[in-house]
Amino acid sequence: MTEDEMRKRLASLKVEHRDLDIAIEALVQAGGPDQLQVARLKKRKLRLRDQIGQIEDYLTPDIIA
Structure with a gap:
């Protein structure tokens, strides 16, 4: 699944939620x-x-300060 597809899936999950x-x-x-x-x-x-959280975690890069 590409990042763009993941963002679309995330948006649809948020609407359903x-x-x-x-x-x-x-x-x-x-x-x-x-x-x-x-x-x-x-x-x-x-x-x-939970699904929304998983996708958001994947899309949000870990930044080490």
Whole structure:
């Protein structure tokens, strides 16, 4: 995967992460009994955060001062 492809993937992961955040908030505000769905969305959001972190770590060079 090239650096440009990684940046595009990173952008799409961030959008999906933000969308999940909005969906989770909407479900919580609705106060519905579907806590299992909320838990699944939160797990998905955590996996996305991990993927985002991995890509950001790869794209950000280590600078030794």
